[in-house]
Amino acid sequence: MRGRRTGPRPGAIRGISRRIMRARKLLESRALPLLLFLAGLGLRLWHVSSLAALPSFDHPYEGLDAELYVRLARAVAGGDLLPSGLLDAAPLYAYWLALFVRAFGDPFLAPRLAQAVLGAAVAPLLFAAGRRSGGRAVGLLAGLAAAIFPPFLLYEGTLQSA
Structure with a gap:
């Protein structure tokens, strides 16, 4: 045992510091x-790309919120600003989707990408709010939680109002 050192190696503490x-x-x-x-955008784009492989990505099942919103968005984009059934759902989301139908002809991929960008922007905003109210560590925790929170990823990748 003589000559044998106990404790950390001499350079280990410098490496840790x-x-x-x-x-x-x-x-x-x-x-x-x-x-x-x-980080938030990367996760959201990965989620949207994984959803794109599903058959329901651009053909929503009848009776689901996505089908109703796509139908309403196409009607609004076609000039019917108050289509029947508009008040059965949150009307502003149908107008949001109609913007993408008019601009891209696509009510499926483009709005999901826009929702991913907007959702990823929540992480730095929560970082700033947390930093102001509780310090940088609180801000980091809040921003990181918003960037990776699974329900945020789920709802930002779907065509429905939350």
Whole structure:
């Protein structure tokens, strides 16, 4: 046992302290909101791309909210600003989808991509709110939670008002 050292290696503490300093620099970085946005956007785009493989992606089943909203959006885009059934659902979402029908002819992919971008923007906004109210660590936790929260990913990838 003689000559044998106990405890951490001499360089190990320096390595750990470097990692802590890097983490602290990242936490204090101005790039953190952008990283949160990009992480959230990446997850949302992955989710939308995985949904695109499903048959119901561009052919919503009859009776579901998506089918009603697509029908209403096509009617609004066609010039009928008050189609029958508009008040059976949240009317502003039908107008939101109608914008994409008019601009792209597509009520399926384009709105989901726009919803993904808007949903990813929530992460840096919550980071800023959390940082102002509780400090950078609270902001990071709030922003990270918003970026990876599964129900956010789910609802931002569907054609329905939440």
